[in-house]
């Protein structure tokens with residue numbers, strides 16, 4: 001049993017939207033196929049992976065460093081002790097050979113993308129959905145019912161309050177109970193947007209707001225004083241993701257839930273956030289996204305960090321809107337997952353036929369991560385490798 005080939009292609013996920021920090025007019029991602037020599041159900045097992053929106057494709061790093069290290073390793077050194085499956089941690093260690101510690105971007109994205117494909121292959125070889133395999137490995141009960149919320153509400157050229165309200169209404173109509181919108185371009189612009197959305201929601205769903213790290217401490221406090229009068233689900237990524245002192249200072253001005261972590265890419269960074277960021281385990285949310293941060297091998301270390309710091313995995317609702325995090329949520333007891341109902345297709349979303357009901361989906365029992373159940377996505381994946 002061995003990995004015979006690793007393919008990468010960089011695909012556009014561009015759209016005419018902007019958050020307070022970047023626009024997505026040239027956004028790309030890496031799609032990876034890990035091709036094995038294993039056959040299951042008459043078909044060669046291929047694991048697929050991709051990175052979430054926001055950090056662009058990583059084809060250079062994948063092709064020059066990380067894929068060659070896997071292919072150069074002795075095939076047997078990448079198997080588990082039973083020799084009947086690949087070992088994700090051994091593959092991860094092979095990828096990270098001769099990498100210095102610290103400085104966790106962008107290689108964390110490249111490694112996270114390959115790692116997703118490896119776990120997909122491992123679960124397919126085992127003939128199980130990834131979430132069931134994970135639950136078993138951790139001695140837990142899987143829970144296929146996962147909370148999801150609708151992320152959108154971007155700044156969009158020419159889009160006024162009516163269009164924003166219409167977008168939020170459509171999320172309500174699709175069964176979501178929490179929706180998210182962008183803020184950070186200034187209170188004068190954002191307060192009417194927030195009020196318009198809250199009017200549209202009319203108490204039928206909760207609103208989260210995301211500043212995408214745009215604000216200084218002073219600006220973040222000014223927003224906090226405005227926002228704390230609304231019953232928000234959370235106030236997200238207020239300032240620079242690595243400014244833990246800023247995050248800690250905000251708690252004094254904002255008693256409601258806050259969320260951050262999508263731009264922290266290692267368990268060491270996560271640990272620093274919990275040590276120094278003043279995050280409150282009884283109400284705040286952690287958004288680390290394995291696809292951007294060295295994958296599930298590393299995410300399991302991050303969950304250990306949480307445990308040591310007295311946090312429950314149920315405080316994690318990852319960024320990214322991909323099926324990988326849905327599996328981790330169902331398998332390891334996370335609090336839910338992000339979803340972008342209208343963006344970043346075909347990569348985001350759920351297997352065909354999965355509907356959101358009262359803010360939750362139920363994971364179907366598909367082998368691996370479940371990409372084969374999403375027809376538009378698996379078509380693109382099979383174009384890369386069949």
Ligand SMILES: O=C([O-])CC(=O)C(=O)O
Pocket residue numbers: 019053054151210212262319320338
């Ligand atoms: O706009 C983005 O970069 C995505 C984001 O922050 C989120 O989904 O929370």
Ligand SMILES: [Mg+2]
Pocket residue numbers: 210212236237262319
């Ligand atoms: Mg965000």
